Amino acid sequence: MVGLAAMLGAGVFSVWAPAAQAAGAGLLVGLVVAGAVAWANATSTARLAAAHPVAGGVYAYGRAELGPWWGFTAGWAFVVGKTASCAAMALTFAAYAAPAGWQRPVAVGAVLLLLGVDLLGVTRTARLARVLVVLVLASLTVVAAAGTWADEPAGLPPAGDVLAAGPLGVLQAAGLMFFAFAGYARVATLGEEVRDPARAIPRAIAIALVVVLLVYTIVGIAVLHVLGPEGAAASRAPLADVVAAAGWDTAGPVVRVGAAAGSLGALLALLAGVGRTVLAMAREHDLPGALAAVDARRGTPSRATTAVGLTVAVLVATLDLRGAIGFSSAGVLLYYAVAHVAVLRGGTWRGRAAHAVGTRLAPGTWAVRVLPVAGLLGCLVLVATLPPTAVLAGVGVVAVGVVGRLVLRRR
Structure with missing residues (x-):
């Protein structure tokens, strides 16, 4: 349920327009490509989670398997990509919930409101999911x-x-649509909070991904069938427009409520998750130590969460939805690229870890060795084919973070 709630959020309500702009009628092919890359990413993430049942995701796995620099690169790419994801979720909420002309202010207001909620220590539970x-x-x-x-x-x-x-x-559409699949990483961060994580986390990731791919395929066919490629590309709220164009005006509020619930729920959880990743990186001195402060009364990482929330508000005020989705996909794809390198070079398919992985996830040797290579190549290809501004911005911000860490380490 946590994985489904993470993936069935803003992405399914927003990604069809930029994907149709890139690929037209080929957006369903892009969906299949994005799903295949997501499957390879999920497999590597699950293997690492089985070998390292700890919180932190690929940031922790990269540090354990490859060293601090790889871990930092993964963690910083995650922070960059998911901060842009927060902006995209806020913009999606506003597209469905606010009238024309008020969408950007409403999006900024939603970010600031949820930032305040998160600072009070309220996070989404599995029941809310x-x-x-x-x-x-x-x-x-x-x-x-x-x-x-x-x-x-x-x-x-x-x-x-x-x-x-x-x-x-088609590849650019796949890179943009990958934005809608990226939530399964949140399952891998629960390694310290579930029973038998070596079994539970890989199964949860696989089941959630299959269900989401099926749902996305059905919705994508409906969007193309009703709006056509041109109509989908021009829409600001594609699923609401599908219902309206079909003559189901009375059902429009149901879709808008679903979009608002998914977007706000994912935004609240992601603000909390990114803030806590920044906290973990600050504790390891991968980010300025001032961000490691924890509110003594509520136990929340107040400075890290505030920094993330204010950054998201600035992005909401300056980026459009397509730019936010592209920027997010670039960062998250780089994050998963590190996961594949960790599997290939870190030795998680050797020795004791290989036994756990091989028996629970990938019985065939080809899957253990080939899927990480295919996933790494897929991530790099999709990053390279994203809109140029998104690639330059995403890679540039990751590079700035690496240089900043180098400066901090030398000081």
């Missing part, structure tokens, strides 16, 4: 039904138009 998943799935069911019984649909594009945008357009 179940409620949010039910709300989101209910709204997506309405979208699928509207797409099936639409009055005057645009119709699915001809098969010959699927690759009309070319391989580059």
Whole structure:
């Protein structure tokens, strides 16, 4: 449920427009490519989680398997990418919940409000995750039904138009749509909080990813069937427009409530998660030590969370949704690239760790060795084919972090 709530958030309500702009009718092919890369990433993440049942995700795995610099690169890429994800979630919430002209101020207000909630020590639990998943799935069911019984649909594009945008357009759509899959990393960070993590975490990741891929495929077909590639590319709230174009006006509020619930729930949890990652990095002196302060009364990482929240508010005020999604995907794909390197070079498929991994996750030797290579190449290719501004911004910010750590270490 935590994995589903993390993935069935803002992404499924927002990613169709930028993906359609990049690939047109080929966005479903991009979805398959993104799902394949996500599966490879999930496999490597699960192996590492089985070998290292600790909190921290790839930041902790990279430090343990490859050394502090690799861990820092993964952690900083995660912070960069997920901070942009927060901005995209706030913008998605505003696109569905606010009238035209008020969307950016409403998005900034939502960030500041949830920042205040997070500073009070309120975080999403698995029980709340179940409620949010039910709300989101209910709204997506309405979208699928509207797409099936639409009055005057645009119709699915001809098969010959699927690759009309070319391989580059499809790969760029895949990179953008990867934004909607990235939540399964949150499951891997629960290594210290679940029973039998070597078994539970890999299974949770795999089940959540399969369910999400099925849901996304159904919703993607509905979007293309009702709006067509051009209509999807021009939409600010694609799923609400699907319901409206299908003549289901009375169901529009259900979709908007689902989008708002998914976006705000994921935003609240992610603000907390990124703030705590910054706290962990500050404690290891990978970020300025001042960010390691913890509120003595509430036990929350107040300075780290405030820094993340204010940064998100600035991004919301300056970025558009496509830019935020591209920036986020660049950072998160680099994060998973480190996970694959950790599997390949860190030796998690040798010795005792290999026994746990091999028997629980990937019985075949080809999967143990080939999937990390395929996943690493997939991550790098998708980063390279994202919109140039997103790539330059994402890689540039990661590089600035690396240089900053070098300066801090030398001092």
